[in-house]
Amino acid sequence: MxxxxxxxxxxxxxxxxxxxxxxxxxxxxxxxxxxxxxxxxxxxxxxxxxxxxxxxxxxxxxxxxxxxxxxxxxxxxxxxxxxxxxxxxxxxxxxxxxxxxxxxxxxxxxxxxxxxxxxxxxxxxxxxxxxxxxxxxxxxxxxxxxxxxxxxxxxxxxxxxxxxYDDKMLDTLKQMVEGFTLALEAKDEQTHGHSIRVAQYAKCIAQAMKLTAAQTETMYHGGLLHDIGKIGMNDHILERLGILNRKEMDIVKQHPVIGARILQPLVFLSDVEPLVMHHHERYDGSGYPEGLKGNDIPLGARILTVCDAFETMLAGRKHFAKMKLEDAIVNLQLGAGSQFDPEIVLTLFDILDLQPESAGFTRASCGCIGIHKRRLQNSLKRKTASLFI
Structure with a gap:
């Protein structure tokens, strides 16, 4: 020895x-x-x-x-x-x-x-x-x-x-890409801050779902970069969101694919790429670009779908007015199971009910959430029970 x-x-x-x-x-x-x-x-x-x-x-x-x-x-x-x-x-x-x-x-x-x-x-x-x-x-x-x-x-x-050391270098590169995206978003007064708010909602949901620290960080970056594909789109089309004709809508539907293509060479954002690619898929399979359905849609993309829609409803756009919080909550409830993963909508409702400050809301503003949360819970119970009939 x-x-x-x-x-x-x-x-x-x-x-x-x-x-x-x-x-x-x-x-x-x-x-x-x-x-x-x-x-x-x-x-x-x-x-x-x-x-x-x-x-x-x-x-x-x-x-x-x-x-x-x-x-x-x-x-x-x-x-x-x-x-x-x-x-x-x-x-x-x-x-x-x-x-x-x-x-x-x-x-x-x-x-x-x-x-x-x-x-x-x-x-x-x-x-x-x-x-x-x-x-x-x-x-x-x-x-x-x-x-x-x-x-x-x-x-x-x-x-x-x-x-x-790799983390520090990758953080710097991520900040450069994200800063560029947010700078472009800032050109439009109504979309300014949209991606940051989506990222914050996504982070809250990830934490509530007890995802790992690394997965939560990926969700946050996914929120910041989910619309990066709009960089290559004509400003005239983006200004007409809400009143697009079919040809213009077909062009807009390409932004998740363009965004994924932009991120593909950036190995340090490989976890974010599928979130960007699929954040406009719908839970019932009627979304784009690939028509994925249910759990075939990456979990992170399902989270972003809810957060993106929620923020857009609250902020409004040039051609459609912003909604009251309760109206946005009702829309999420009605879309659960068709547009949105119902479990993720329910997680967001839990956040608004139990810890609204973490998502940037006050308890007073979220006073309506209890009744809509119960309605969603009851509808999920009915769907589960019907599987055994």
Whole structure:
């Protein structure tokens, strides 16, 4: 063990220096899994970076025996195997006989004994899972576990530094795109502030639905950018919203497609693109551009549909007057199930009923919400009951 600790401290110093001098994060992680395998005399080692918000594996770095039963699994299987249940680590004594390990490769499964995994929070919804596996059944000593934990933490620090830097750069780029969009919107006195208010409503609904912080941020950006496709449209057409002829309406219906096309090359806004593309779909399938229906419409787009319509009704436009809050609420209630996802409308009603200040309203202005909320709840109950008749 003295020799192991000596080697560990050499590795630890090298990795620490690499992190602080800004070396490539992937190379740092490769160095970590390689040295863990050597120090612990393991058959192999894998470091996963997972995004718990998007429920996906973002990257995987491995060294040693290519253990297919671990290396080739999907996110759901990975999280089922290493379900920490609040513990700092997971120990699998014998992979061959453990039901958690999938039988993707019978030979590979027979060649591995014990597996030890430790977990690390990185940034936002990102998490690190570090697993080391051995030829035979073998439990780590406390000292060996400390080595695994310490080198894994170094990997998470490297990732945290890298992802935080990426976040700052991406925030700057997002602000540039959004600032450009809002500047164009400001040319029209009646649409000025529309996207910001839609974004705020979308954020409130996302939080009420208990979406992750990353998903809530995506909703906010989606609200800001949902009408970016109108950049390429003639001002004369935009000024006639509400009295458009069929030809002009066909042109306006292209703005979600144009918006998605604008965002497509911007990888850092890839989560926003489908929200922009589908925010004019209708719950009953009669919307555009693709006529998607129900849950086939991305959740974020369904949220934006409600927020966009709600803000437009309250603000009005050049050729149609703004509505009172109660009239807008009635329209949302009547459109639930046809134009709008009823559960999202009900979530907005809950916000207006229980915490109206979060959406920029006063309790006094939302005094009417109770009766309309009950009516919507009753109509949803009737629809559910009819499924069993």
């Amino acid at each position: 003295d020799q192991d600790y000596s080697q560990f401290f050499k590795v630890f110093r090298r990795v620490s220096k690499a992190i602080h001098t800004g070396e490539n994060t992937h190379e740092i992680l490769e160095r970590i899994v390689e040295n863990i395998s050597e120090i612990l005399e393991a058959k192999g080692c894998i470091f996963w970076i997972v995004d718990q918000g998007q429920k996906s594996i973002k990257n995987m770095i491995s060294h040693g025996f290519s253990y297919r039963s671990l290396a080739e699994i999907d996110y759901a299987t990975l999280m089922a195997i290493f379900d920490d249940r609040g513990e700092e680590s997971v120990f699998i004594e014998d992979a061959m006989y453990d039901s958690r390990i999938p039988n993707l490769d019978k030979i590979g499964k027979k060649k591995v004994g014990s597996i030890q995994a430790v977990f690390f929070d990185i940034v936002r919804d990102y998490r690190g899972i570090l697993a080391v596996y051995f030829s035979k059944t073998r439990k780590l000593t406390k000292g060996e576990h400390d080595i695994l934990q310490a080198l894994g933490e170094q990997g998470s620090i490297a990732l945290q530094k890298s992802l935080s």
